[in-house]
Amino acid sequence: METLRERKKRRTRESLLRAALELFTTQGYEHTTVDEIAEAVDVSQRTFFRYFAGKEEVAFAVQNITEAAFVAAVRARPPHEAPMKALRQAFLEGWDAIRETVESLVPVELYLRMYRTIESTPALLAAHLRRSAATEETLARLLAEREGVDVDTDPRPRLAVAVFAGVIRVTERQCSLREDFGPEALRTLSAAYLDQVGSALTGNWRAA
Incomplete structure (x- = not known):
């Protein structure tokens, strides 16, 4: 207690x-x-x-907590899930828990406003990219451990995380550009974009 x-x-x-x-x-x-x-x-x-x-530490305090929660959610996914599915489901199924964590600290609206501030502040954006790279490496090593491969000789864990992180980055940027974008809209957009990864990477984009 x-x-x-x-x-x-x-x-x-x-x-x-x-x-x-x-x-x-x-x-x-x-x-x-x-x-x-x-x-x-x-x-x-x-x-x-x-x-x-x-200032930098307090600016990213909430993000630190949400990123740690996401890594934990990936670690808890069933071992039979394919890597990209584990990342996707950890993000989507853990959304409510992560949102509750944010709301216990700051209003979600303030959290989203802070993301826009990060995007528009060079020093914060540089720090955000540096921190994101560290989180991606943690996730890649976690996937490699789950799949029983060597992260330093098998490129797939880092490639999978890079694709997933790229999708999240795109959706977050969409959110940062539109003030009417709330948490649920961000979740819905992220799910839709993740569903298009396969066709975007291997499909023919030109109309028949």
Whole structure:
């Protein structure tokens, strides 16, 4: 059971997180200081650094949690599933749980706004791509372990993850360009795009 001290610490961390994302999305990441984030929660700069190493860490705090949840969901998929199906089902079937995790920290609307901020901020976009590459490598090694292959000699795990990540990247970008795109629309679009991977890669695109 969570103690009173632990509850207070969790609430302070979540308050700092929400305040940071609000400031990043309203006045810009580059124009927001740690002092402003701390002041918004009525704590000291020193308190901020007890919870986060800096602005970049707090900017990606929610994404860190959702990515870890997705990796865990892939790891939990039935061993008989083909790799691409395991990735697809982990994403789609784990959607509600991941959404609930986000909502326990920040409003989903704020989470989506933050993604648009990441897309439009060069420093954050570079960090996002670097972090995504690390997550993709984790997933590739997980798939290789599931399938009993060597990730360093068999290209298929990295190729499968690259294709899957590319689809998610496309749908996330679509979401970032349209403010009327909500979580369910993103899930539906992702499912539709994943269903087209086979024909997109091997089919003839030209009309008969």
